[in-house]
Amino acid sequence: MSRGKKNASWISLLLIVGCLPGCQRKVVDAWSPNSDAARQIRDVVEPGEGSQATAGLAKEPTGFATLRGVVQFNRKPNVPAGPSASGNDAKLCSPDDSALENTFLQVGPNNGLRNVAIWLTKPRRIPEDPKWIHEEYQAKRDAVLTGKDAFDQKKCVFLSPMFAMRSTQKVEILNSDSMLHNTKIEGDPGGGAAGANSGISGGGKVLYEPVGYSNQPFKVSCSIHGWMQSWMLVRPNPFFAVSDLNGGFEVAHLPAGIDMEFRVSHEGKFFGADVTATVDGEPLAIKSGRLTLKNIEPDSVIELKFVLDAKNYE
Amino acid sequence: MGRFWSLLFLLVPILGVGLFVVAALPNSAPLYGHWFPEDVSRDGFIIDNLFNFILYLTGAIFVATGLLLFWFLWKYDATKNPEPVKFIHGSHTLEIVWSILPAVTLLFIAIYQMDAWAAAKMRRPIISAGADEIEGTSDDQLKPPLVEITGRQFEWRLRYAGADQKIGTPDDVHGVNELHIPVDEDIVVALKSEDVLHSFFLPNLRLKQDIVPGMKQFMWFRATRTGTYDIVCAELCGWGHYKMRGRLVIESREDFDRWLQAERDEQNRVQYSPSETDE
């Protein structure tokens, strides 16, 4: 008879114990630090014994050069239709219910790709010094971008899907539509480019001051019309460009004689190995959007060419 | 061995009473503050007295039965008790006696306390009257609540009537967790719940009222001493039940009015300069 009850108690015991593994709460495993390394690093990183290491720039520029380039597809990609408007504003966005313009992939007649951003990443800090930054740039240094330079939206799409500016500049956010938009700018904590989110009534405008810069393009969206989506790049120096509908771009007055690293991306995607890049006809290595240009002659014109494989973009 | 066990049972009444005595003694070293919290209400003493009365009564029975039990165990221990078992099946008279006696006592307690109960839960103060004549029954006379307290997970939201003396209008003064009331006045508070059951417990006023969502309860009291006391939630209201702590501030009429005015101004604040803080 003793087995009778033991049996019963066994089953229930097993039931309880069997469930135990299932009762761990889901949490991320911590990335355990190496604590004594941490202590050493603390001594180095924290200021105090005046170890203020500013990245010394070895060389001085020897003049100015021009960087010119083009981004093209190897064949004409078939471009998908743009987003379709929804909600009560749909009628105002596209009266004939047709799909809105596709701003995410804009290909020119010569298979050029629009909205490709290229910007200087190294050297990191460019001194505010005419030897480095050509006078021509000085004029627009603190400009307020208005009119055709402004950041605009119409028919419920952003007119400049890849908008680039200098962190010292300000830009007017326009609304050329009749209905209310709100422009939500993500910003980039990495470089301190401010985020913003302001409602703009039809025909209205607000001013955006980035204050800081961004290391790469960040998103701009409209929370009233969820499909609206574009990119913004804010750089601390004037050495950046965005390709036009023919895929062409140009960075003028590039400090010569300096080894430089540029970065290229489209719609937040960095150019990678699948892109065949050439500089002056020579093949050019490009990894996660980064490409390096060495010993640039003064007053030379560097010809960049990117050929994209259309199938990666369809 | 039987001796030992008998003594063990003797310990029950001794220690039992002992602990209560030590706890009840004012500022007895080990168990300081282990008795009723300070009573700051006009009517709280009724409850305390009733409690003590029952305590003495039950205490007496507790001790008596405890001692008897011990004595029987001690005396009729099989190993020590020579005389033979009393072969009886009970006694009618005894049964009658010990049925009637408790019955009477219990009934007495029951009736004795009804008035206190009625005062606490049924006789809401009326406007015209002061403390002692509170026979108001027709609703129009009933004293309106000073403040409406809404329990929600996990805080007390307060709503004082504004200039119009009505609660539920745009000019109400809103607060949270810090209930201010004037001293020496009949206070009526309305209790509501936004979500689940709560219980509005004022230990120092010997008051407790569960708050039932969908019902509006009223609670009335008169505080007799100024000071700051705890508001406790006494009905399980979810994971944050223990967090639901409020503060009862009893202050003079002037201070109260001043405070209410200050709150009203703060609530209608339209200027803000970073310098001034919130505390």
Place this chain on the structure above:
Amino acid sequence: MLLLVALIAAMSLGCSPPVVEFRPAAGHQLAREAELEAQLGAEQKENIATILDSLFGTPDQPHVPKVAEVDMGQLMNQTAIEMAAGAVAVDEDGRPHGLYRQHCAHCHGITGDGMGPTAEFLNPYPRDYRMGKFKFKSTTTNARPTNDDLHRLLKHGVPGTAMPSFRVLPQNQKDSLVQYVIYLSMRGELERLLIGELLGAGELGIEPPDGVLLNLSDKDTAEFQERSAWVQEKMTTIANSWLQAQSEEVPPPPENWGSAESRQLGRDLFYGTRGGCVKCHGNIALGDGDNTFDLKTPLVDDWTKENWPKGLDAAGLLEREAVGILAERPLRPRNLRQGVYRGGRRPVDLYWRIRYGISGTPMPAAKELKSDEIWYLLDYVRSLPFESISQPHEQLRNLKRERL
């Protein structure tokens, strides 16, 4: 017998108190990894943890970082931070410790990631401090909250949410909690930068999966110098963003403010295209605007947007499940007829809400409106709970006509 043995076994395995560690920003990591098509390597993870440890210490031994060109003393001091951090205890001279774990951690999480054990049951979810974004504050959209803002939040709680009022806590305890929140927030902000940097998104050009930021072995190289300088630079930026948080002066309301006339003006703004509140808050301000039910593009806040990017595949879903990221929830605009104002009901509070929007949410800043217009608008909003919903605004009909 065996039953007991099993029991004792369970005891022994469960008896050593586990070490409390900060948890990584898994949500951010996954988002950036997907965006940059890269993976963080093991050394990289350890490097991030180590750098954070070097600057901020651990949950049990917190450390207030020294930051170049910044007086951290204005933000936090070691004793207060220690009062808030660590396990719940009372030291010999009766001062409490571990306030954060006593009052906050079970919702906001040890790390301030808003992923404490209670979090999953709450709606809305507890705040994740690590973006440095706080909703209810007196500063511009992008700016950090001021000390006052955090204190006010702690004192009044956030009505309509599970955040209770901590009014009854002594002032010095509230101080230490506010400081600790800032501490966790700064730590989180730096962590996010480090993750981005090590994933190759940043400016130092580190490549995943094995490029580490600070490697002690090449301690004396110029590169190391530059990179530690970079870390300092970032800390300075972060610390300054907190120090410079300034609540702007609120302009006084117009004369006719509080009158029926001003409410009417506010009403027009509310329904008009200039204010356009109807878009989200709905035709009768119940928080049911036409775009709130748009399933294609639901309204979400920045935290959800990051944790649950659009078009997530099953694998990504499971990944997020596995690291305990809270289930996705769409955002609802506030129902303005409840008379519940999360950021406070004072006119100034509402003024800030409208003027600067609510950071981290679709609620935009009304940059265009003049201050008077904002006063009118909030006058109407304040009257909404008492307004009858039977007669719709004539503007509504105009809107309809406009659409056709």
Place this chain on the structure above:
Amino acid sequence: MSSTTTDSQDHATTPARGGVGHFIGKYVFSRDHKIIGIQFLFSTLLWFLIGGLLALGIRWQLAWPWSNMPVIGNLLFSAEGGQISPEFYTTLFTMHATVMIFFVIIPILAGAFGNFLIPLMIGADDMAFPTLNMLSYWFMWPAFILIGMSFFTPPYGAGAGWTSYPPLSAMLGAAPGSESAQTLWLLGVTCVGISSMMGSVNYLTTILQMRAPGMTMFRLPLTIWSMFITAILQAFALPVLTAAGFMQLTDRMLGTGFFLPEGLIVNNSAMASGGGQPLLWQHLFWFYSHPAVYIMILPAMGMVSDIIATFSRKPIFGYKPMVYSISGIAGLGFIVWGHHMFVSGMNPVLGMTFMTATMMIALPSAVKVFNWMGTIWGGKVQFTTPMLFATSFVSMFIIGGLSGIFMAATPVDIFIHDTYFIVAHFHYVLFSGTAMAVFGAIYFWYPKMFGRMMNETAGKLHFFLTFIFLNGTFYPMHILGVVGFPRRLADPYHYETFAQLQPMNQFMSMCAIGMVATQIIFAINIFYSMFRGPKVGRNPWKSNTLEWTAPSPPGHGNFDFQPIVYRGPYEYGSPEVDTDYYLQTQPPPEAESSGDGET
């Protein structure tokens, strides 16, 4: 009767084919009331252990709030350094109460002892409906499994309190603990109800129909009387709970609004349903759960009466008053549920009525106490382990009973309602009362169950420690109650009013730990004696009632002869015979058979 007899006889012979089928038929899906009783006993003892551990969790949190909780904390909350979360605390006390009440006390009294003793004590060969009886055990298993599952659905158990008050419990997401765990909880409790219902029907029929010849109702041992009354209570009260449970289920799952008033906003989402009344649940719930309190104490009283009579070697004092008071308690038990709701917001006038009724119910309890003491008076007390436990039941039940009077006094209840005074009260009734009686009963009937004695020294040690520790744990709760210390607070000490009570709580917690540790002695004793205990004959305690005339352990069909009853169960020290006990079956010396011409 005859049919059921053959039935049980058949099944006694069927599984004789040996092998697994034999084992299963004999020990697992057995229809023998003794096996079923023992199955109940051990399942409930297992849950007793679990419930005790849960209690330790509660005590730990109350003594050292938010410190690293051993085992549980480390298993579930490693990320927080083993510091439990507040909602887990709510599940701790919810599940502690649930387990203790629905899985331990009710089934161990009715299920274990009811099953084992009723047929033996009335001289029947088995229950009236053996298969139903088997089902009543196996319906506990869905309950076990459901509640077990609710332990492993976050937050690891239902968290709305064992009283499961709506709206907290009736709305998904009102509380962490009232998510799916609460649904499982409701289903589990319903299964317990079904099981108890099967049991009580069976007991009623058996006691009414299958008594041995000569066993008139007034010759029944008090144990059987109490089981009989308990069965009636259950049969009448349970349907209400089951119905209420289903109403709450539909409120949760189907969006009905029995208990949900209009316009609730919980967890920032407005609750659709409405038109309900939370108090309705409280009425329905307590209409069952107050009688349930007597379901949880009456059988204990009965068994204690038997034990005390046996070891005082003296007839029970006032047998009929005892029976009447049991019935009185049962009767009044149906009209006092309102005293759980004095401050609930129900009409205060009702409060007065319920208060009077509640005061009155103290009366029969008092009568019983006096009778027990009258029984001891003038007897020859043998201090065996069962006797010690039984006596402690009396002395503890006095405390539990008297503290009840405070709650019955409505004005006092305003203050002490939902404070630790209540906790003290029902722990004195249920643990110091029922649990101690159960221990005693186990020691008393163990020889009959397994044919071996339990170790007496270990038993006495077990008693001594338990007795000390339980008073150390529960008695100070009265004091806490007087301060107004509320129940169910995860961290009471941040209230200034209660801050000074922490040392007291730490003391209580240590006692609690000691108390649970003590039970190890008991567990070892049970398992050890099962194989090593000294073998015993039919009547080791020299007791009168029928079960002691059967072999121990009794085989199928219990009696190896047809028992015929000549007298009441408590004829100890009767002058008619020279032994100090007088078996109910022993024919009178001169052959005039006493009454009841059934022979």
